[in-house]
Amino acid sequence: MTLTGQSLIAGQWLGNSDNGEFKAFSPAHNVPLETNFFNISVNELELSINEAENAFLAYRKTTFEQRALFLDCIAEQIIVLGDELLTLTQQETNLPLARLQGERMRTVNQLKAFAQVLRESPDSPMGLKVIDEADNSRQPLPKPRTELNYLPLGPVAVFGASNFPYAFSTLGGDTAAALAAGCPVIVKNHDAHPGTGELMARAALAAIKICAMPLGVFAMVQSKSYNISHVLVAAPAIKAVGFTGSLSVANALKATMVKRYEAIPFYAELGSINPQIILPNKAREQGARIAQTLCQSMLMGNGQFCTSPGLWLVPTGCKGFEEEVADWIGNSLSDTLLTPSIIKSFKYATSQRSNMDQVSLLAKGKLEHDFHANAHVFACSVDTYLATLALHDEVFGPAALIVRYENEQQLLLIIDKLEGQLTASLHGTQDDLDSAQCLTEMLQYKVGRLITNQMPTGVEVCGSMNHGGPFPSSTNVRSTSVGTHAMLRFLRPICYQS
Known part of the structure; x- marks a missing residue:
């Protein structure tokens, strides 16, 4: 399968050399790989953001079963990519084949786990709906009926990790959690494995078409320009950011986000010495x-x-x-x-x-x-x-x-x-x-x-997992980036009173 080197925006592959280009790197041979990848322009990025905002109007109305089918379909399309995905990722990362096979299945199973959670509680995320019934006889004032439920935040920006090209990248945990919550996603692909990101984006696009989802529900942008990342997190339409990377880059993005008129959550998993x-x-x-x-x-x-x-x-x-x-x-x-x-x-x-x-x-x-x-x-x-x-x-x-x-x-x-x-x-x-x-x-x-009495390497994807911690290991002690509770990061509570 020939790579385009382009970004996926609203179902189209866009990008050319006008804004510069870069190559992936072969760690095994210490040389650049052949394919040119094109830096997305600011105009193209703004198009992806606008399309995500428009897609949110339709995607937030999908039923939990429709989202579950979508997530399952993405998982299936990752498998359809076959050995070509593994071969390319190994070229870009030099990670062992067995490791990549395991991580690919973890990524598939993450998507399926969120699908299962949606099916188990079809009228409330994670079964979190709370109802307090009315009591008209209460004195001195009647008690109204109140119901607590949750709504998706809106378009989410996700930054892929260098060290997990599948599970924490294009279609990794942050993307799966946001899509499960009802939020469109714009992924800033990591430039360490751009070809892997393009193949994963093709899997997402195939699922979008099969499930008749709005084209703007998922975008993948390629760029080695730091400015693009800052334009993305500053965009008013973006309502949350998921990030996995270094403390220095996270602090730079936070500095940009502080200037926003509307404060939004920044869910960053940074680093740890794991004593x-x-x-x-x-x-x-x-x-x-x-x-x-x-x-x-x-x-x-x-x-x-x-x-x-x-x-x-x-x-x-x-x-x-x-x-x-x-x-x-x-x-x-x-x-x-x-x-x-x-x-x-x-x-x-x-x-x-x-x-x-x-x-x-x-x-x-x-x-x-x-x-x-x-x-x-x-x-x-x-x-x-x-x-x-x-x-x-x-x-x-x-x-x-x-x-x-x-x-x-x-x-x-x-x-x-x-x-x-x-x-x-x-x-x-x-x-x-x-x-x-x-x-x-x-x-x-x-x-x-x-x-x-166990080693820290290895993170189980399940409802009871917490992958986060006090700063600087992560920026939000109330959230996890692994496990089904990660979906809660991209929801907000709403109370209905009658």
Whole structure:
């Protein structure tokens, strides 16, 4: 299937070289790929916004069953893309084929999960309707009948992620949740995998036509121009923004959104170091095994998961732990990261840590090519960690920091200084966990998901999942970007009184 390099707007493929063009990049070969992708013009972007606003008038009136059929159809059309989708995405990301196959099915199942939620509660999202009946006999005044229900917000802007080309991108969780809520979507595709975004947009367009949905209900825009993103979030017709990416880009978009006359929600999932706390008895009994699983978790996707474990709190003198880490990491092979800029940032961050006083490089993996990233694990004391703010930052890629603690009081000091996190894990025996109530109580106020004796990588798509957390892990502590409750971000309450 030949790529157009264009943007999908109101059912049409638009774009040419007038506004500049860019190419996808092959991480595996460290060279640009062949296809040219065209930067969308401001006029074309404004057309997509206007079409989304017009589509909202019709789409918000669709029944829950019609939306469910639409979401199911999108899922089916993703499967229809076949191996061509996987092949192209692998070229653009160098992510392993098995990983992409799994992520594709996760994306399909996300869409189907929202469809199922709509069918289970056909007159109210998530069954949230609340009715208080009238009481005409109440004194001194009669009580009116009131009914609480929910309405879709309007057109939503979604920014695709670099590290999840399916599940957090063009037809990922934000898009599925907004469409389920009754909101048209304009996706700003990530320039790390533009061809993947185009194929996914073709799946959406096929479903739009099959289900007779308004053409403006979904748009996918291609651009490497930062200005386009700011024009999109500033547009008065946009009523919410879903974003997955870096804190610096999120802050720039927030600065633009603050200037809007109408304030709108900005649902951004940013980053996290996902602390792993190994408690004393567990460390003594299973130190080497935990070291293995931590290394495996950190090396998944070469460290490019938002839930990658980046901070390991380990009791001093944990027998076999550091030796096992050094062995695992020392024998690990380097691999690519998603973009040259991510590689550059990773190498800068690891170089900075290598030159810090009181921070030791415990182990690093074999570097096969200069354009690869090899795993790094550093170590320091509690005092050094608390005194060095740069050690609290996320290093996106295969890197972790071991902090050696002496007692629970030191653990509490570290937890107190942590910024908001997506996840944290406690690894302990039952006796450890019973003795760590103060730690658990404090830790839950720092995270969006608290895990016991499991690794943080892997996020289950279900009704009880929360993928978010206190700032700066996300910008809204009351919402999740994974699971069926994500739909609530794109709804607003309304009360009917009679």
